[in-house]
Amino acid sequence: MAKVLVLYYSRTGNTEKMAEAVKEGVENSEAEVDLKNIEKVEPAILTDYEGIIIGSPTYYGLSAAPVKEFLDKSIKFHGKLTNKIGSAFSSCATVGGGVESTILSILEAMLVHGMVVKGYSDIGHYGPISVGEPDERALKECQDIGERVGNLAARFS
Amino acid sequence: MAKVLVLYYSRTGNTEKMAEAVKEGVENSEAEVDLKNIEKVEPAILTDYEGIIIGSPTYYGLSAAPVKEFLDKSIKFHGKLTNKIGSAFSSCATVGGGVESTILSILEAMLVHGMVVKGYSDIGHYGPISVGEPDERALKECQDIGERVGNLAARFS
Amino acid sequence: MAKVLVLYYSRTGNTEKMAEAVKEGVENSEAEVDLKNIEKVEPAILTDYEGIIIGSPTYYGLSAAPVKEFLDKSIKFHGKLTNKIGSAFSSCATVGGGVESTILSILEAMLVHGMVVKGYSDIGHYGPISVGEPDERALKECQDIGERVGNLAARFS
């Protein structure tokens, strides 16, 4: 059975709430899911999953440094993540606050790993965004990407 | 006296309303302003201004093709826009709809022209964004960037 | 049998040479391939393929306007390209000439279409790049992505 890993970093709890909704979404898919705080796991974990979804608050238009540190350490598994399905989400403090560029920066790192990154035609196109605490729309979009990435990973593995 | 050019493309009128607010902002600065529909001017106009602000709706996470066509034609003036002040704004249809990446794509083209591009610490960081018709916040941010780019162009020229 | 479409725009012939190498690569995969000049086809064609690879020269850090015009017109098929495999390549005039941002801009448009976009761990990470006329390395990378996208599309369909 395909497995999806939802990784997040969160200080205020906003990104964590989004991560939990993503997890619920994967549970509605044909894949299994694990939800982990990115500071409590090592990059070796990445090789166990067919889908990887990473959430971060928006800090200076990019992911938080602990997320980047995790990505840098993942170089030990460079070449081992080829064709895994990737997606990302982010919360930010203000409208136009760099939240899309944060998601895109995570997707870029995934592309460097040789992953395939999923976009969305009908919700936040690069991934779900939230301004402040996630509202119903944001949480629904998080569930959506969880379900879609889960089904894609299932079909793909 | 420093002059700022506000260029826009608009189909629904949303980006045009933002452009008008940007123009009002420049009028509150130490610079003069002209507002032009990008389809009705030629790139030669760019050389007459110390500040250039471009607005576009978000089409597929990037500026509308007519804006890109204008930028491509501006190659005739490559090297002539060095150190002019640049900024951009965009309206999109949905939350997370590619509006930041649209602004960033315009800023990237300005950087290729050797321009200096202004960011904002307290409003939409790359430039003002609107989801659908611009609300009071979006219009206020448009005025803000007009005034700030105007004052920067004045100080710079 | 899965089918891959290679679309390109080229004025100097550099991007066209890359496109031909991409085509050769797909021929080494389990998928079929068509190679088309983007100015000679309509966006309706996109719905016939499981994989779509787009090449453009780098104009102001972004794809050429005719490529953007094609993407804008593809809105008629919005929602119809979900989960198709996407990739991109570009040639530019100078080192650091905006060629990565050109590729990323095409990938962003593909994400907005809900496509899944492939990265590469061992070659140009976002897609193959060439500075000026494509050399052996660039052409080899173009063949590589053709083959990999072809095999991925085959596995996926």
Place this chain on the structure above:
Amino acid sequence: MAKVLVLYYSRTGNTEKMAEAVKEGVENSEAEVDLKNIEKVEPAILTDYEGIIIGSPTYYGLSAAPVKEFLDKSIKFHGKLTNKIGSAFSSCATVGGGVESTILSILEAMLVHGMVVKGYSDIGHYGPISVGEPDERALKECQDIGERVGNLAARFS
């Protein structure tokens, strides 16, 4: 007299060599220059300079985590860097290796700080890049941006 800060992170020495060339360039300008290893300074230093140039190796298409950590900590001075001149440079391991996206990610963080970011019409457009050890072209471009940012900071302050 205007002052420019050149900050870098380097493990192999490639980015450090670029940083030294940037410093030489500033010495040819009307501004003063300090060169610092980003791990040995605190963000408070940023407020002392009119120009800030940051160099990082390319790790997963983005700046190295220690650079991001420094940027995250710079939030204490949010709003204090408005209109300072910014620029960036990067070295990477392979052609198309994410080096432009690394530079752009640093520029994005600078924009979030309200800085003005300089582009280049005749050299690496977003900033100088090197693939592996910097060659003569790369070092010359580093000198160029040092001199240009220095003169711009002098004119601006």
